[in-house]
C-alpha cells in the first residue's frame with residue numbers, strides 16, 4: 001500500500017528526487033556511461049542492447065536529433081567492439097508526426113547498421129503505433145534489410161495474428177508481456193491470460209523457426225521456456241533470453257550459468273524520466289525498498 005502510494009506520488013516530486021529511485025534502471029545520462037555498463041555486463045557473460053531514452057517526440061527537429069543519437073550508438077558499439085545492438089522507439093524517430101518521415105529516419109539507421117554488420121530492433125510502443133511499427137518492419141524487410149527485428153506483446157489480443165502475418169520473413173522477434181496501459185477491448189488484463197498467450201506465442205515462434213528473444217523476468221515463464229527449449233531441442237542460434245537493466249539480476253546470472261545467451265536492455269540518456277516512472281509503476285515494492293535504503297543510510 002505504502003509502496004504503491006510512493007510510486008503514484010513520485011511524479012509530483014522534483015526529477016532529482018525521482019532519480020534516486022530510477023538510477024538502478026538506467027546506465028546513466030551519457031553514451032560513455034552506457035558503454036561502461038555494457039562492458040561490465042559483458043564481463044559477467046551477458047550481451048546487451050542499447051536504447052537512447054526518448055519517446056513521443058513531436059517535432060521533426062527533435063526526431064532528427066534522435067536519429068543522430070542512434071548513429072552515435074552504432075559508432076560506439078563498433079569502436080568499443082561491444083557484443084551489443086541498438087533498440088529504437090519509433091515515436092522517438094517521428095512516428096507520431098508522420099509515418100513516411102519516421103520510416104526514412106529508421107531506414108537511415110538500419111542502413112548504417114547494415115553497413116557496420118550491426119542489428120537494430122524496433123521496440124513496440126502503445127496500440128496507436130502497433131500496426132504502423134509492424135508495417136515499417138515489413139517494408140524494411142521487403143527492401144532487403146535483414147538486420148532488423150520487432151517486438152510482440154503477449155497482452156495484446158491481436159498478437160497471434162500479427163506474429164503469423166510475419167511468417168514469410170522468419171523474423172527475429174522479442175516476446176514480452178507489454179508495458180503500456182491498454183484498454184480491455186485490446187489487451188488481456190488477467191495475469192494468467194497474459195501468461196497463457198505468452199506461452200502460445202512462444203510455441204508458435206519456436207515451431208516456425210523464428211529467432212526468439214524471451215524477454216521476461218517472470219520465473220514461471222522462464223522455467224516454461226527453459227523446459228520448452230530442452231523438449232523441442234531448440235538450438236542455441238535460434239533463441240536468447242532478454243532482461244532489463246537492474247531487474248532480477250540473480251535470475252539473469254542463473255540463466256547464464258545454465259548456458260543460455262542473455263541480453264540486457266541497457267537504456268541511457270537524459271530522457272530517463274518516463275522510462276523510469278514506468279519501471280517503478282511496474283514494481284511498487286522496489287519503491288519501498290529504495291525509500292528504506294535512503295532513510296536508513298548512515
Ligand SMILES: Cc1cc2nc3c(=O)[nH]c(=O)nc-3n(C[C@H](O)[C@H](O)[C@H](O)COP(=O)(O)OP(=O)(O)OC[C@H]3O[C@@H](n4cnc5c(N)ncnc54)[C@H](O)[C@@H]3O)c2cc1C
Pocket residue numbers: 122123124125151153174176177178179180215216217218219242243244246247248264265279280282283286
Ligand atoms: C528486454 C526487454 C525488452 C522489453 N521491451 C518492451 C517493448 O518493446 N515494449 C513493451 O511494451 N514492453 C517491453 N518490455 C517490458 C515488458 O513488456 C514487461 O512490462 C516487463 O518485462 C515486466 O514483465 P515480466 O514479463 O518481467 O513479468 P512481471 O510479472 O511483471 O514480473 C515478474 C517478476 O520480475 C520482477 N520484476 C519485474 N519488473 C521489475 C522491476 N521493474 N523492478 C524489479 N523487479 C521487477 C518481479 O520480481 C516480478 O515479480 C521489455 C522487457 C524486457 C525484459
